[in-house]
C-alpha cells in the first residue's frame with residue numbers, strides 16, 4: 564500500500580513543479596486577485612475584420628498576419 568502511495572505522491576509532486584514553472588512564465592496568472600496580463604491584440608470587437616486584408620499591407624488576411632494569435 565505504501566509503495567503505491569509513494570509513487571502517486573511523486574507523480575503529483577512532479578506535476579506541481581511543472582505547473583509552477585508554467586506560472587513563472589505567466590506573471591499574474593497564478594493570482595486570481597490580479598487582472599489577467601494585458602495582451603496587445605484583445606479588442607476583438609473593434610478590430611478589423613479577421614478575414615479582411617491585413618492593414619500592414621502584407622496582402623494576407625488579418626487573422627493570418629498581425630491578427631494571428633500567438
Ligand SMILES: [Zn+2]
Pocket residue numbers: 617618619620621628629630
Ligand atoms: Zn500584418
